[in-house]
Amino acid sequence: MSICFEDARAMILENVPTLGVERVPLLDACGRVLAEDVIAPWPMPLCDNSAMDGFAVRAADCREGVTLRISGYIPAGGRPEPSVEPGCAVKIMTGAPIPPQCDAVVPFEETEESGDSVKLTAPVALRQHIRFHGEDVSPGDVIIPAATVLRPPEISMLASMGMVMVPVHRRPRVAILSTGDELIELGQPPAEGKIINSNSFSLAAAVRECGGEPVMLGIALDTPEDHRRKLTEGLSCDALITSAGVSAGDRDFVRDVLADLGARQLFWKVAIKPGGPTAFSLKGQTPIFSLPGNPVSTMITFEQFVRPALLRMMGHQRVVRPFVKGVLKEDTKKKPGKVNFIRVRVTIEDGRYTASTAGDQHTGILRTMVCANGLAVLPREATFLPAGTEVDLQILRDEVTMLP
Numbered sequence: 001m002s003i004c005f006e007d008a009r010a011m012i013l014e015n016v017p018t019l020g021v022e023r024v025p026l027l028d029a030c031g032r033v034l035a036e037d038v039i040a041p042w043p044m045p046l047c048d049n050s051a052m053d054g055f056a057v058r059a060a061d062c063r064e065g066v067t068l069r070i071s072g073y074i075p076a077g078g079r080p081e082p083s084v085e086p087g088c089a090v091k092i093m094t095g096a097p098i099p100p101q102c103d104a105v106v107p108f109e110e111t112e113e114s115g116d117s118v119k120l121t122a123p124v125a126l127r128q129h130i131r132f133h134g135e136d137v138s139p140g141d142v143i144i145p146a147a148t149v150l151r152p153p154e155i156s157m158l159a160s161m162g163m164v165m166v167p168v169h170r171r172p173r174v175a176i177l178s179t180g181d182e183l184i185e186l187g188q189p190p191a192e193g194k195i196i197n198s199n200s201f202s203l204a205a206a207v208r209e210c211g212g213e214p215v216m217l218g219i220a221l222d223t224p225e226d227h228r229r230k231l232t233e234g235l236s237c238d239a240l241i242t243s244a245g246v247s248a249g250d251r252d253f254v255r256d257v258l259a260d261l262g263a264r265q266l267f268w269k270v271a272i273k274p275g276g277p278t279a280f281s282l283k284g285q286t287p288i289f290s291l292p293g294n295p296v297s298t299m300i301t302f303e304q305f306v307r308p309a310l311l312r313m314m315g316h317q318r319v320v321r322p323f324v325k326g327v328l329k330e331d332t333k334k335k336p337g338k339v340n341f342i343r344v345r346v347t348i349e350d351g352r353y354t355a356s357t358a359g360d361q362h363t364g365i366l367r368t369m370v371c372a373n374g375l376a377v378l379p380r381e382a383t384f385l386p387a388g389t390e391v392d393l394q395i396l397r398d399e400v401t402m403l404p
């Protein structure tokens with residue numbers, strides 16, 4: 001009996017732990033998830049300051065055409081004049097503190113300066129061109145709540161609040177183990193009957209792309225002893241991914257050895273294609289994803305199950321890549337009973353996403369995965385989807401121009 005796709009993913013997300021907190025230098029926090037509310041220690045701006053290069057004035061003096069005496073100069077980073085008398089103006093630069101008697105700033109473009117006097121050539125409104133103390137942030141405000149994904153705007157705010165070190169959820173160390181006697185390591189010469197272990201690399205790249213730290217365990221030979229040794233090593237990480245050895249073959253040891261090691265299997269076999277033989281287990285709190293060995297199946301099951309889980313472990317709320325609606329360009333047939341993920345080229349035509357097959361859909365065909373920029377999700381019970389049928393699309397590469 002297989003579990004349905006939605007239940008399998010939900011079960012994984014319910015069972016993966018959120019990792020603990022570490023404090024990292026501000027710049028390293030970009031892309032990470034904030035683990036605690038950040039509360040403003042001081043106001044922003046810290047004082048009333050000028051939004052323009054010009055003259056700080058008393059608005060009450062400022063009929064259009066009036067001439068004022070220039071009684072001082074405050075550069076950015078300078079100190080406010082101790083006092084500005086009626087009928088006077090102080091030359092001021094953007095960001096410089098406003099003298100206490102002044103209540104407006106007149107930009108240079110609206111003045112004519114001559115010697116130590118300045119004529120105002122436009123009307124002046126009370127409070128114009130002043131950035132007021134605390135108008136942006138008040139002390140005590142929760143400026144960034146926990147669970148926020150930190151991007152450059154948040155980094156800017158945290159810098160403004162003096163945060164040198166930032167509390168974020170840890171990145172998982174993810175062990176990656178490929179299994180199978182037919183495998184050889186990258187760098188060894190190819191030989192008939194041998195296959196280069198590409199899955200460890202696609203998985204490590206995918207782990208890295210979503211923010212985790214891959215730990216390469218290499219290849220486990222098709223013996224229970226070698227599986228036991230390498231799986232045990234993998235269980236010291238925050239998560240473990242295995243590739244291959246999970247279908248019905250007589251040397252598919254992964255699940256049995258995991259069970260011997262005390263892992264609890266939550267499911268094996270999901271009603272999806274490709275990726276049917278996927279298994280998910282827990283050893284204590286450590287999630288173990290046993291993915292099928294076909295390179296295409298490995299990548300698609302990573303995308304559907306492992307990426308969301310790793311993002312959740314890092315504290316992300318939104319973990320599943322958003323779907324967009326799009327139409328199939330070709331008639332598409334499938335067997336009922338499984339959600340199918342087909343590799344497609346997504347484009348935009350007449351303002352709609354359209355998807356056409358990226359090539360041969362057999363799971364042995366890696367090239368179709370390389371050509372694809374998206375996956376079309378074909379519903380479980382569908383059998384024939386004529387061209388023009390609307391389906392969910394997962395966009396896997398940024399190069400698809402988004403709808404306006």
Ligand SMILES: Nc1nc2c(c(=O)[nH]1)N[C@H]1C(S)=C(S)[C@@H](COP(=O)(O)OP(=O)(O)OC[C@H]3O[C@@H](n4cnc5c(N)ncnc54)[C@H](O)[C@@H]3O)O[C@H]1N2
Pocket residue numbers: 178179180182183195196197198199200243244245246247248249252274275276277291292293294295297363
């Ligand atoms: N009798 C059955 N046979 C198969 C079933 C089934 O249900 N009953 N399921 C098929 C499906 S679907 C898949 S997917 C595969 C999955 O099998 P395994 O996960 O046990 O993987 P293997 O058989 O060991 O390998 C499959 C394929 O992938 C290549 N491979 C394996 N590891 C790597 C790697 N690290 N890098 C690159 N390529 C790898 C391997 O050589 C095989 O060609 O089982 C079907 N069979």
Ligand code: MOO
Pocket residue numbers: 272273274275276277292294297298363
């Ligand atoms: O599910 Mo297998 O993963 O179809 O190739």
